Amino acid sequence: MKATAFLAFTTMTAGLLATDALAQTAWPERTINVIIGASPGGDTDFNARTMARYFEQITGTGMVITNMPGGGATIATSAVRDADPDGYTMLFGHTGHLIVTEVSGLADYGIDDFEICCIPAIDQGAVFVASKASGLTNVEDVKAREPGSITFGTEFGGYSHLQGLIFQQETGTEMTIVDTGSASEKIAALLGGRIDVAGIAYGAVQDYHAAGQMVVLGQPNPERNPLLGDIPTFKEQGVDFVMNNPYIIAFPKGTDPEIVAKMGEVMQQITEIPEYAADLEAGFKQPVSFLPQAEAMTRLNEIRDAYMPSREALQAAR
Structure with missing residues (x-):
């Protein structure tokens, strides 16, 4: 009887522990804090908020978007890295936030220090634009200018800085690269004639392009993004300059793999919603993309x- 009772007790206890473990990994049960290293209104913020809206539609649980711009997104990534790995703090960033910052030395950590969930989207709406005052209309115009005579606006140590460096390398040109700041600050500098060229999401400048206040030099995609209209790739112009920027969903290291996997499943469901695709097109001329973990x-x-290979050049500019 004692052995039987002990066995029954042991079985019951194991069952309770298993039930408890399942209860601990039930997710989501409350609002999730999504931290992004960008200001409101930009492409990263847009993608995060669009995801959050459909996440709530599917799961019934809300997400709050917390903008933490500054420091090349290191303020945001550090906050997520140091957060409790309970599944309720999440990073929505891109390669500029988790790879370029590591390459440039802005951060002493990278993708290996997080639980990477998925690539929820890929920015294929980036373009290089020139101010009307610059007189630049295409890549050949850029190549024809004297070294250093073109001013390229960027954020030192960030993704667009790397864009400028690789563009110079592939075109054999030399631009004067200056620290302009965020996308909105680049736009203001272009309109004011303080810089000649910048890499920006087309959705942010399409009205200026349509009004003739800016000229689009090309898109750094392997093939034309048809949502951008009649804008040639740099490859079409004889320059092997291809830089797509995947977005990244990541959790603090140590987050339950089941939670990470479930987030990936929900994100994939979101990408299959037609209204989501329409929102991405209307917002930043971005086609739907998704890569699982x-x-x-x-x-x-x-x-x-x-x-x-661009590590030294990025770090030298800091």
């Missing part, structure tokens, strides 16, 4: 390896 890690490691 394993494919995302492969892609991100390839990008990190490709960017590492």
Whole structure:
């Protein structure tokens, strides 16, 4: 009887522990704090808020977007890295926040210090634009200018800084690269004639382009993003300049793998909603893209390896 009772007790206890473990990994049960290293209104903020709206539609649980711009997004990434790994703090960023900052030395950590969930989207709406006052209309105009005579506006140590460096390398040109700041500050500098060229999401400048206040030099996609209209790629102009910028969903290291996997499943469901695709097109001329965890890690490691040769140049400008 004692042995039987002990066995029954042991079985019951194991069952309770298993039930308790399942209860601990039930997710989501409350609002999730999504931290982004960008100001409101930009492409990263837009993608995060669009995701959050459909996340609530699918799960019934809300997300609050917390903007933490500054420091090349290191303020935001540090906040997520140091957060409790309970599944209720999440990073929505991109390769500029988690790879370029590592390459440039702005951060002493990178993708390996987080639980990478997936690539929820890929920015294919980036373009290089020139101010009307610059007189630049295409890549050949850029190549024809005297070294240093073109001013390229960027944020030192960030993704657009790397864009400028790789563009110079592939075109054989030399621009004067200056620290202008955020996308909105670049736009103001272009309109004011303080800089000649910048890399910006087309959705942010399409009205200025349509009004003739800016000229689009090209899109750094391997093939034309049809949502951008009649804008040639740089490859079409004889320049092997391709830089797509995947967005990244990540959790603090140690977050339950089941939570990470469930977030990936929900994100994939979101990408299958037609209204979501329409929102991305209307917002930043962005087609739907999604890479699950394993494919995302492969892609991100390839990008990190490709960017590492620019490490010294990025760090020298800091």
